[in-house]
Amino acid sequence: MKPFLLTLLAEGSFTLVGRYAPSPTGALHLGNLRTALIGWALSRQGGGRFVLRFEDLDARSRDPFRALQLRDLAALGIDWDGEPLVQSSCIGRYEEVFAQLKAEGLVYECYCSRRELSQVASAPHTPPGAYPGYCRDLTPAERAGKREELSKVGRGPALRLRSNQETLTFTDAVYGPQTGVVDDFVLRRSDGVFSYNFVCVVDDAYQGVSQVCRGRDLLSSVARQNYLHQLLGSIPPNWVHVPLVLNQKGERLAKRDGAVTLEQLRACGIESPQVISMLATSLGFPPAKTAKEFLAHFDLGKMSHEDWRFLPPR
Numbered sequence: 001m002k003p004f005l006l007t008l009l010a011e012g013s014f015t016l017v018g019r020y021a022p023s024p025t026g027a028l029h030l031g032n033l034r035t036a037l038i039g040w041a042l043s044r045q046g047g048g049r050f051v052l053r054f055e056d057l058d059a060r061s062r063d064p065f066r067a068l069q070l071r072d073l074a075a076l077g078i079d080w081d082g083e084p085l086v087q088s089s090c091i092g093r094y095e096e097v098f099a100q101l102k103a104e105g106l107v108y109e110c111y112c113s114r115r116e117l118s119q120v121a122s123a124p125h126t127p128p129g130a131y132p133g134y135c136r137d138l139t140p141a142e143r144a145g146k147r148e149e150l151s152k153v154g155r156g157p158a159l160r161l162r163s164n165q166e167t168l169t170f171t172d173a174v175y176g177p178q179t180g181v182v183d184d185f186v187l188r189r190s191d192g193v194f195s196y197n198f199v200c201v202v203d204d205a206y207q208g209v210s211q212v213c214r215g216r217d218l219l220s221s222v223a224r225q226n227y228l229h230q231l232l233g234s235i236p237p238n239w240v241h242v243p244l245v246l247n248q249k250g251e252r253l254a255k256r257d258g259a260v261t262l263e264q265l266r267a268c269g270i271e272s273p274q275v276i277s278m279l280a281t282s283l284g285f286p287p288a289k290t291a292k293e294f295l296a297h298f299d300l301g302k303m304s305h306e307d308w309r310f311l312p313p314r
């Protein structure tokens with residue numbers, strides 16, 4: 001049990017706290033909006049708080065898109081509590097938690113290149129997608145040698161978590177019991193940027209998040225994130241992964257797919273009430289013109305589990 005995050009949690013209340021955590025790389029598209037609407041409805045229906053977080057450690061352009069994304073959410077009638085957390089303003093906290101893990105001997109340097117890692121899939125006895133631990137047990141002399149080799153090409157090591165578990169089982173509210181991989185995942189990349197899995201867990205604990213609603217493409221991150229919650233002594237949230245919006249080709253919807261943002265849809269004559277109505281019917285609920293109406297009909301148990309293929313208007 002680590003005192004730092006426990007203290008933060010003890011200060012929080014025990015009401016339901018849901019969150020939406022977009023990466024501010026542009027306007028929100030229908031897939032983002034659908035997930036946000038479900039997360040919002042779940043929190044409000046449970047009488048809980050709904051908080052926002054901008055995951056901008058990787059985003060190139062930050063500020064304009066934060067404001068735009070807030071406008072997109074507000075245009076659908078999705079409201080939130082408090083000021084959104086902005087990850088790029090939280091580096092000090094990440095450093096602090098990272099230092100704790102390091103002090104406990106739970107961090108090690110990894111010198112593997114992308115090419116080496118792309119061959120991992122064929123490594124024996126390693127579950128698909130898991131890091132096989134090539135750099136886990138190197139001797140100090142081996143480390144020094146690898147570090148020097150890397151510095152010649154201007155690279156630094158990545159920093160990985162020394163985990164002592166291979167899988168973890170949990171229950172998702174939509175997709176049911178799951179077993180996922182826990183490997184020595186990256187905490188901090190070789191360019192010094194903290195990893196998604198690491199900051200996601202630190203932030204969910206810090207924001208007192210008790211329920212995470214996000215796209216089903218992130219289901220495979222849960223085992224690693226739950227494991228880190230355990231290490232940090234924080235309580236993992238309840239997981240609610242939701243089906244995706246797909247493009248014509250059956251791939252996850254992206255901005256390049258055409259008229260998929262509110263502004264683009266508006267330009268095609270589709271206003272917010274119609275957008276909510278499309279989202280509601282795509283989830284198996286009656287058409288609703290406002291977020292409030294959507295909320296009145298929302299029932300997670302009756303929600304469609306199917307991905308939704310969206311054909312953008314021309």
Ligand code: GLU
Pocket residue numbers: 021022023055200213214215218
């Ligand atoms: N920032 C991620 C995204 O926009 C979501 C991560 C999460 O909800 O844990 O897809």
